[in-house]
Amino acid sequence: MASLELTLRExxxxxxxxxCSLQDLSRVEAxxxxxAWAARDQRAVDLALEVELHLAEFQSGDWTLGELKTLLxxxxxxxxxxxxxxxxxxxxxxxxxxxxxxxxxxxxxxxxAHV
Numbered sequence: 668m669a670s671l672e673l674t675l676r677e678x679x680x681x682x683x684x685x686x687c688s689l690q691d692l693s694r695v696e697a698x699x700x701x702x703a704w705a706a707r708d709q710r711a712v713d714l715a716l717e718v719e720l721h722l723a724e725f726q727s728g729d730w731t732l733g734e735l736k737t738l739l740x741x742x743x744x745x746x747x748x749x750x751x752x753x754x755x756x757x758x759x760x761x762x763x764x765x766x767x768x769x770x771x772x773x774x775x776x777x778x779x780a781h782v
Contacts, residue, residue: 671711675699675718679743683736693722717742 678695681687696718703711718739725735 671699671703671706671708672714675711675714676743679718679739683739683743689722692718696722714742 675695678687678692678699682689682692696715699711700715700719702708703715721730721735721738721742724730725732730738
């Protein structure tokens with residue numbers, strides 16, 4: 668996971684666990700978005716824009732604080748995994764939620780999602 672995305676995920680986790688304020692999360696989100704945009708880090712940009720949208724909707728009264736936290740928890744639990752077979756694309760992208768159980772396939776080194 669790219670460090671910008673990880674920085675934002677850590678800030679989201681700190682907010683959800685009560686270790687920082689909503690203003691702190693908003694500040695980190697803005698910094699990550701600016702840096703990710705400049706670095707062309709699409710995963711970090713996408714996550715930052717999702718967080719920014721949820722924060723804006725909360726501030727405009729569309730969500731309660733509890734609903735905002737639920738939305739942020741959902742975003743925090745979603746991961747993107749890219750797999751490239753061989754040296755050249757295509758790369759396969761899997762989007763999954765951390766609530767999906769995983770196991771390692773014996774002898775192959777592959778991680779299998781049990782849906």
